[in-house]
Amino acid sequence: MIKKLTPPILRRLQWCALALVAFMLAAMVWQGIRVQEALLDANAAVNRHLESIALIQAFKSTLLDLETGERGYVITGQPAYLLPYQQARARLAHQQEQLRRISLPTGADDLLSEEVLSSLVERRMQIAESNISVRDTDGLEAAALRLLAAGGRQTMDRLRGHLNALEQNERERLSAQTLQATRQARQSRWVWGGGAAVIAALLLVTSLSVINQWRQRQRVMTMQKTFISTVSHELRTPLTVILGALSMLQSGVGGTLSADAQRLVVLSNDNGKRLKSLIDDILDIEKLESGQLTFQRQRLPLLPLVEQAVTLNQPYAESFSVSLGFQTITTHDHAPHRPAMQPLDEHDYVNIDPERFAQIMANLISNACKHSDPGEHVAVSAGAIDSQWLEIHVCDHGNGIPLSFQPRVFERFAQADGTDRRRTGGTGLGLAITKSLVEEMGGSIGFHSVPTEGCCFWVRLPRVAKLP
Numbered sequence: 001m002i003k004k005l006t007p008p009i010l011r012r013l014q015w016c017a018l019a020l021v022a023f024m025l026a027a028m029v030w031q032g033i034r035v036q037e038a039l040l041d042a043n044a045a046v047n048r049h050l051e052s053i054a055l056i057q058a059f060k061s062t063l064l065d066l067e068t069g070e071r072g073y074v075i076t077g078q079p080a081y082l083l084p085y086q087q088a089r090a091r092l093a094h095q096q097e098q099l100r101r102i103s104l105p106t107g108a109d110d111l112l113s114e115e116v117l118s119s120l121v122e123r124r125m126q127i128a129e130s131n132i133s134v135r136d137t138d139g140l141e142a143a144a145l146r147l148l149a150a151g152g153r154q155t156m157d158r159l160r161g162h163l164n165a166l167e168q169n170e171r172e173r174l175s176a177q178t179l180q181a182t183r184q185a186r187q188s189r190w191v192w193g194g195g196a197a198v199i200a201a202l203l204l205v206t207s208l209s210v211i212n213q214w215r216q217r218q219r220v221m222t223m224q225k226t227f228i229s230t231v232s233h234e235l236r237t238p239l240t241v242i243l244g245a246l247s248m249l250q251s252g253v254g255g256t257l258s259a260d261a262q263r264l265v266v267l268s269n270d271n272g273k274r275l276k277s278l279i280d281d282i283l284d285i286e287k288l289e290s291g292q293l294t295f296q297r298q299r300l301p302l303l304p305l306v307e308q309a310v311t312l313n314q315p316y317a318e319s320f321s322v323s324l325g326f327q328t329i330t331t332h333d334h335a336p337h338r339p340a341m342q343p344l345d346e347h348d349y350v351n352i353d354p355e356r357f358a359q360i361m362a363n364l365i366s367n368a369c370k371h372s373d374p375g376e377h378v379a380v381s382a383g384a385i386d387s388q389w390l391e392i393h394v395c396d397h398g399n400g401i402p403l404s405f406q407p408r409v410f411e412r413f414a415q416a417d418g419t420d421r422r423r424t425g426g427t428g429l430g431l432a433i434t435k436s437l438v439e440e441m442g443g444s445i446g447f448h449s450v451p452t453e454g455c456c457f458w459v460r461l462p463r464v465a466k467l468p
Contacts, residue, residue: 013209014206014209014210017206018202018206020202021206024195027195028191028196032188035187035188039181039185042178042180043181046177046178046181049173049177052170053170053171055095055098055099056099056163056167057167059163062088062091063092063156065087065088066085066089066124066125067124067128067152067156068081069081069084069085069088070128070132073085073132073135074132074143074144077140089125092121096117096118099114099166102166117159117162117163117166120155120158120159120162121159123155124152124155124156130146130150131143134146235275235279236276239275239279240276243269243276246268246272249265250262250265250266278429281429284429284433288436288440295356295440295441296353296354297352297353297441298352298353299349299350299464301346301347301349301466302344302348302349302350302392303382305357306326306361306380306382306392307326309358310325310361310365310380313366313369317369320369320372321374322372322375322378323377324365324369324378325377325379325380327379327380329341329342329343329344329381341381341382341383341384342383343384344384347466348463349463349466350390350463351441351462352461356440357441359437360434360438360459361380361394363430364457367394367430367457368395368455368457369396371398371399372397373398376398378394378396379394379396380392380395385460387463388462388463389463390461390463391459392458392459393456394456394458395454395455395457396454399452399454400449400450400451400452401447401451401455402451409431410431410432410445411432412429438459438461441461443459443460444459445460446460
């Protein structure tokens with residue numbers, strides 16, 4: 001299914017899947033916060049109901065102490081029974097105040113109301129006071145008769161019934177709150193489990209799609225590399241033979257050629273060399289990417305290598321009617337766009353491949369010459385920035401690099417414009433190869449260019465100590 005979708009549609013589906021994953025994650029986080037708040041509220045409600053049940057049971061125990069103290073004193077006349085009676089009376093007022101804080105559900109029976117409870121408690125305390133007073137004034141017999149006829153037991157039974165109903169109501173609310181918390185926790189587990197499963201499925205589909213695209217891209221890149229490498233190698237042999245034959249014709253081995261024929265041979269030979277240069281650059285890029293380009297590193301002084309590069313590229317500069325020279329750095333030389341440098345000496349060594357370094361310098365010098373007008377000068381200089389880095393500059397006074405093109409200078413097949421490319425030639429790979437070679441040798445490369453005022457490329461290499 002994935003393979004049949006076109007890349008734009010596939011990318012849109014991937015973005016939709018990622019957006020859906022983000023939305024579901026946000027929804028799951030929101031749901032988690034809601035469930036957490038609900039569980040905290042339920043926990044607080046459970047605690048309140050448990051406290052209410054404990055308070056009701058303590059109130060019943062206090063009423064029992066009140067009744068026991070009263071009856072014990074009436075029957076025995078012993079003052080010791082009045083102590084638990086008085087303690088119970090002292091606790092009743094505080095506990096009754098706490099009972100008023102118990103909220104009743106909407107539509108609760110009137111028998112559970114605060115007024116009913118208060119009137120029953122007041123009635124029971126009046127009966128107890130009257131019984132104790134009769135015992136003190138009229139004796140045991142009158143008090144016993146009073147105890148039987150005053151209705152204390154009936155009032156106490158009503159109080160117990162009221163408190164039992166109130167306790168049962170709290171227990172039912174506690175059970176309902178616990179059930180609701182359990183239901184919310186179960187629902188949360190289902191939401192999180194289902195959400196996690198959907199997210200996992202979306203991520204799996206997206207991952208498979210990305211992996212499939214990556215494999216297709218790798219397959220295409222492998223095919224491109226194989227094609228380029230094969231074609232380049234297959235082209236190199238016949239092209240070498242053609243160039244050899246053209247060179248022989250140009251030198252007169254096949255006899256004297258007419259002026260027109262000579263011009264055509266020279267033109268063919270020059271374009272053959274350009275084609276060979278393009279093939280060599282493509283092979284170099286392919287080897288750099290595959291890690292097959294070998295480097296023979298040596299610790300060598302930098303100054304002779306730079307001077308040799310200038311000497312070797314003099315004929316190329318002359319072909320463009322451009323002067324090329326090595327400029328010795330002095331302590332007073334300091335351009336605004338580059339750091340101050342000290343002149344090189346025999347102790348300034350670098351660890352590089354001399355052949356690859358020559359290729360770097362040839363690319364930079366040829367690039368500067370091609371973009372300089374006839375009669376202009378290309379200056380090559382080198383110096384030490386500090387104790388760790390050495391730097392080479394290749395500067396020209398051409399038209400510079402357009403600002404819009406500067407970010408793409410080191411890209412493959414990059415050319416500022418078609419007109420310039422036709423005038424100067426080139427493959428558009430030279431600077432890309434140069435950058436890769438410099439970085440392979442532990443250095444860095446950059447440039448400073450002002451349009452219409454020229455360009456200056458710099459290569460920075462790490463300084464190393466001379467081997468003893």
